[in-house]
Amino acid sequence: MSYSLLQTPIEYLKGVGPQRGELLRKEIGIHRYEDLLNFYPNRYIDRTRYYKINELNNNPAEVQIIGKIINIKTVEFGKGKKRLAAVFVDDTGQMELTWFQGHKWIRDTLKLNIPYVIFGKVTNFNGQYSMAHPEMELLSEHEKSLRSAMQPVYPSTETLTNRGISNRVITKMMQQVFLETQAQFVETLPSYLMDELKLIPKNAALFNIHFPKSADLLAKAQFRLKFEELFFIQLQLITKNLVRKHKIKGHPFTVVGNHFNDFYQNHLPFPLTNAQKKVLKEIRNDLGSHAQMNRLLQGDVGSGKTIVALMVMLIALDNGFQSCLMAPTEILATQHFNGLTELARELNINIKILTGSTKPNERKIIHEELENGTLHILIGTHALLEDKVQFQNLGLAIIDEQHRFGVEQRSKLWQKGGSAGGTQVPPHILVMTATPIPRTLAMSLYGDLDISVIDELPPGRKPIQTVHRYDSNRLKVWKFIKDEIAKGRQIYIVYPLIQESETMDYKDLMDGYESLSRDFPLPQYSISIVHGKMKPAEKDAEMKRFAEGKTNIMVATTVIEVGVNVPNASVMIIESAERFGLSQLHQLRGRVGRGAEQSYCILMTSFKLSNDSKTRLETMVRTNDGFEIAEVDLKLRGPGDIMGKQQSGVLNLQIADLVKDKDILLLARQKAMELLKRDASMSLPEHQTLRAVFIELTKKKNIWNYIS
Numbered sequence: 001m002s003y004s005l006l007q008t009p010i011e012y013l014k015g016v017g018p019q020r021g022e023l024l025r026k027e028i029g030i031h032r033y034e035d036l037l038n039f040y041p042n043r044y045i046d047r048t049r050y051y052k053i054n055e056l057n058n059n060p061a062e063v064q065i066i067g068k069i070i071n072i073k074t075v076e077f078g079k080g081k082k083r084l085a086a087v088f089v090d091d092t093g094q095m096e097l098t099w100f101q102g103h104k105w106i107r108d109t110l111k112l113n114i115p116y117v118i119f120g121k122v123t124n125f126n127g128q129y130s131m132a133h134p135e136m137e138l139l140s141e142h143e144k145s146l147r148s149a150m151q152p153v154y155p156s157t158e159t160l161t162n163r164g165i166s167n168r169v170i171t172k173m174m175q176q177v178f179l180e181t182q183a184q185f186v187e188t189l190p191s192y193l194m195d196e197l198k199l200i201p202k203n204a205a206l207f208n209i210h211f212p213k214s215a216d217l218l219a220k221a222q223f224r225l226k227f228e229e230l231f232f233i234q235l236q237l238i239t240k241n242l243v244r245k246h247k248i249k250g251h252p253f254t255v256v257g258n259h260f261n262d263f264y265q266n267h268l269p270f271p272l273t274n275a276q277k278k279v280l281k282e283i284r285n286d287l288g289s290h291a292q293m294n295r296l297l298q299g300d301v302g303s304g305k306t307i308v309a310l311m312v313m314l315i316a317l318d319n320g321f322q323s324c325l326m327a328p329t330e331i332l333a334t335q336h337f338n339g340l341t342e343l344a345r346e347l348n349i350n351i352k353i354l355t356g357s358t359k360p361n362e363r364k365i366i367h368e369e370l371e372n373g374t375l376h377i378l379i380g381t382h383a384l385l386e387d388k389v390q391f392q393n394l395g396l397a398i399i400d401e402q403h404r405f406g407v408e409q410r411s412k413l414w415q416k417g418g419s420a421g422g423t424q425v426p427p428h429i430l431v432m433t434a435t436p437i438p439r440t441l442a443m444s445l446y447g448d449l450d451i452s453v454i455d456e457l458p459p460g461r462k463p464i465q466t467v468h469r470y471d472s473n474r475l476k477v478w479k480f481i482k483d484e485i486a487k488g489r490q491i492y493i494v495y496p497l498i499q500e501s502e503t504m505d506y507k508d509l510m511d512g513y514e515s516l517s518r519d520f521p522l523p524q525y526s527i528s529i530v531h532g533k534m535k536p537a538e539k540d541a542e543m544k545r546f547a548e549g550k551t552n553i554m555v556a557t558t559v560i561e562v563g564v565n566v567p568n569a570s571v572m573i574i575e576s577a578e579r580f581g582l583s584q585l586h587q588l589r590g591r592v593g594r595g596a597e598q599s600y601c602i603l604m605t606s607f608k609l610s611n612d613s614k615t616r617l618e619t620m621v622r623t624n625d626g627f628e629i630a631e632v633d634l635k636l637r638g639p640g641d642i643m644g645k646q647q648s649g650v651l652n653l654q655i656a657d658l659v660k661d662k663d664i665l666l667l668a669r670q671k672a673m674e675l676l677k678r679d680a681s682m683s684l685p686e687h688q689t690l691r692a693v694f695i696e697l698t699k700k701k702n703i704w705n706y707i708s
């Protein structure tokens with residue numbers, strides 16, 4: 001079938017017309033024939049089974065019943081509201097059919113005492129069964145039409161249903177589109193691939209997804225279409241990565257020089273873990289390659305990303321380039337600055353920090369040194385992105401905790417790159433994140449970035465012990481804290497902060513603080529508090545007091561979530577833990593377990609817990625593994641929520657599901673890589689159609705716009 005017929009606007013389909021066309025466009029994004037074909041059922045129901053009214057004991061699914069209407073009336077309910085109620089009977093009993101909308105025209109079309117087949121969801125109200133807005137068909141017509149055991153149910157919207165575009169109408173349109181196109185569709189996948197994977201042809205797949213002939217063919221159709229969808233996404237992502245590597249030049253860091261070697265041989269404070277060595281090697285390969293590096297470095301909290309960052313910056317320095325490291329908050333930037341300065345103490349290099357609170361005279365010095373090249377490494381917050389900050393030759397930008405930075409900011413960094421032979425060259429980019437992203441998700445979202453993972457913690461860490469306690473056990477928990485404090489340890493107590501009810505959260509925090517002050521009185525105990533309503537300077541001062549061991553307890557909202565490092569703090573208490581998401585709980589827990597002592601995390605909750613909350617708490621108690629936690633999180637929340645709205649666009653998949661279809665995704669990625677390795681430009685004869693489809697798809701739904 002020619003491609004252009006599939007591009008016909010949907011209103012030209014027989015039975016659609018301008019009004020329905022408008023609705024289809026607005027409500028479910030169906031503009032053309034092709035969109036309708038690619039609008040897949042989200043489930044299938046058995047329409048070969050008929051129920052009797054006396055069999056209807058609270059069946060949760062849709063049922064199909066044969067019977068007659070013996071009476072219709074309009075019933076008033078509430079102020080001026082009316083509904084239409086019909087009494088429907090079969091030889092076993094009676095029930096009610098009811099309509100809240102469109103009752104006038106429905107009443108006109110209904111016939112009394114003639115057999116109908118009705119279909120819909122039954123509710124039981126005071127012993128009376130009732131079906132609202134049933135799908136109805138005269139039994140005589142129903143018998144004429146062919147029934148397949150699996151009838152498709154399409155996703156719908158309230159407006160569509162109210163405006164009469166029922167599932168049956170959609171099914172009719174689908175039949176019509178198959179009729180008008182003669183069900184001949186271009187095969188999109190190369191035949192050798194279909195043979196290899198035993199995929200059914202496109203035609204058969206489309207037909208069986210809409211009108212399954214058997215459960216087996218339906219399963220084959222689903223597999224084929226899911227594979228195809230994921231395969232084309234992977235082709236796009238991998239192609240983009242290849243293009244970037246070929247086209248976007250980077251500064252080649254070919255020298256392995258003095259600073260790096262000196263540090264590695266003489267100043268390493270501890271032996272690197274194998275995982276740290278592995279990612280350093282991956283990064284060095286990139287840097288030496290003449291292409292720009294765009295790499296995501298994932299490593300759980302405490303896995304030791306900082307030293308890796310330093311060593312990468314030393315490579316830049318050895319090759320005559322400046323580096324910067326950007327962190328999302330001032331506290332974190334300061335911590336990085338202190339940590340890196342300490343690590344590099346013997347190296348005789350110039351490291352400075354720039355944040356919103358840097359004084360004008362210091363700023364001036366920083367600007368000068370950046371421009372004349374005497375400043376080697378600049379650490380900072382968003383302040384680094386200001387236009388006034390000009391580097392002599394920025395070769396490497398490291399971004400910590402990337403999920404807090406937007407795409408715009410990444411691109412601002414690009415523009416600060418130095419030049420080579422007169423043309424602007426973007427700096428190498430290393431994005432570090434402690435929020436583990438499940439592999440499948442990373443593959444789909446960051447397929448255009450290369451990924452390195454530090455999947456090993458430094459040796460000798462004692463796993464944090466996590467327990468769940470109800471509020472009613474608070475006294476025991478307090479006793480435990482007092483014992484820990486007596487041993488010289490410090491404690492975090494964290495309260496939730498949810499933007500919508502900031503005032504309420506603030507009150508919870510303050511109430512908590514007050515009762516703590518009573519239970520842990522001065523002078524024996526001292527308590528710090530940090531929350532969102534404090535000025536940055538106050539926050540920092542309070543954090544500092546705690547970090548220096550001047551206070552025993554730090555009461556805080558989630559501002560301490562990211563990166564803060566106080567090795568002597570060994571207990572993390574999370575209040576109302578049921579209100580936190582999994583990844584946030586994991587991040588918070590990562591604030592302890594940084595020293596040599598056994599650390600604890602105590603999740604406090606009320607008795608009332610939803611199933612999801614229970615799963616989250618059980619997961620936290622069971623494991624310390626960030627990747628395992630991320631997988632559970634993905635299952636609970638779905639990919640859209642995890643990545644935020646901005647990035648979820650790419651996840652608007654038609655048929656595949658990143659969680660459930662993980663194996664198909666892996667297969668699709670592997671096949672896409674194999675194909676591109678053999679034929680990067682898709683120009684071999686057997687890839688002609690593939691290429692055409694690919695180009696067409698890329699025009700329509702360019703994944704790259706969504707992600708980087």
Ligand code: ADP
Pocket residue numbers: 270271272273276299300301302303304305306307434458459565
């Ligand atoms: P994160 O990945 O969370 O940023 P850090 O870089 O802050 O982790 O490292 C956490 C702690 O582990 C630091 O105190 C650091 O000095 C220590 N550390 C890092 N790598 C090693 C190692 N290979 N052996 C021992 N300790 C290490």
Ligand code: MG
Pocket residue numbers: 305306563
């Ligand atoms: Mg860190």
